[in-house]
Amino acid sequence: TQLLEQSPQFLSIQEGENLTVYCNSSSVFSSLQWYRQEPGEGPVLLVTVVTGGEVKKLKRLTFQFGDARKDSSLHITAAQPGDTGLYLCAGVDYGGSQGNLIFGKGTKLSVKP
Amino acid sequence: DAGITQSPRHKVTETGTPVTLRCHQTENHRYMYWYRQDPGHGLRLIHYSYGVKDTDKGEVSDGYSVSRSKTEDFLLTLESATSSQTSVYFCAISALRLDYNEQFFGPGTRLTVL
Numbered sequence: 179t180q181l182l183e184q185s186p187q188f189l190s191i192q193e194g195e196n197l198t199v200y201c202n203s204s205s206v207f208s209s210l211q212w213y214r215q216e217p218g219e220g221p222v223l224l225v226t227v228v229t230g231g232e233v234k235k236l237k238r239l240t241f242q243f244g245d246a247r248k249d250s251s252l253h254i255t256a257a258q259p260g261d262t263g264l265y266l267c268a269g270v271d272y273g274g275s276q277g278n279l280i281f282g283k284g285t286k287l288s289v290k291p
Numbered sequence: 292d293a294g295i296t297q298s299p300r301h302k303v304t305e306t307g308t309p310v311t312l313r314c315h316q317t318e319n320h321r322y323m324y325w326y327r328q329d330p331g332h333g334l335r336l337i338h339y340s341y342g343v344k345d346t347d348k349g350e351v352s353d354g355y356s357v358s359r360s361k362t363e364d365f366l367l368t369l370e371s372a373t374s375s376q377t378s379v380y381f382c383a384i385s386a387l388r389l390d391y392n393e394q395f396f397g398p399g400t401r402l403t404v405l
C-alpha cells in the first residue's frame with residue numbers, strides 16, 4: 179500500500195518567516211500534487227510536479243519533486259497570514275485500477291501577523 | 292473555478308435515519324468522487340464514479356452507497372446514519388489524465404449524526 183507522510187503536522191510561525199513542509203513516501207509516484215485547504219472550504223489544487231528533480235514556483239511558494247520521485251517539498255518565503263491553511267500532498271495510487279489519489283494527512287499552517 | 296456544488300452544506304440528523312448528499316458539476320467531467328475528512332485521518336475515499344451508472348468502492352465504503360444517473364450528479368446515501376459517520380464530506384471531479392488525476396473539490400457538507 180502506498181502511503182504519503184507529511185511533516186510537520188502543525189506549524190505556527192510569524193509573518194515574514196520562511197518555512198518548508200515535506201511529503202515523503204517509500205513508494206515511487208509518477209507525479210505528486212499539492213493542495214491548500216482553507217477553513218470551511220474544499221482543497222484547491224496548487225501544483226502538480228511530474229519529473230524527478232522538478233522545481234515549480236508559484237509566487238512565494240516553491241515546490242520540488244525528489245530525484246527518485248518518492249518525496250516532495252513545499253517552501254514558502256516570507257509567509258503571510260493569507261498562507262494560513264491545511265497543505266495536502268497527493269499522488270496517484272497504482273494499487274488500484276482507476277488512478278485514484280492517495281492523500282497525506284496534511285500540514286496545518288498558521289501564520290500570525 | 293470548477294463548477295461544483297454540494298447540498299446541503301450543513302445537516303444535523305439522528306442515528307438510524309437515511310441521509311442523501313448531492314454533488315452537482317457543470318464541467319462535464321467523467322470522474323466524480325466522494326471523500327470524508329476527519330481529524331487525524333485526512334481525506335479518505337468513500338466511493339467514486341467513472342461514468343454514468345459506473346461506480347466503485349473506495350477505502351471506507353461500508354455504510355455508504357452512491358448513484359450516478361446523470362453525468363452532472365453524484366449522490367451519496369447513508370442508509371442508516373451512525374454517529375461514526377459524523378464528518379465533513381467532500382465531492383471532487385476530475386477529467387483524469389492517467390498519471391495526474393488533478394481533482395477539483397466542492398465546498399463540503401458538514402454532517403452531524405446525533
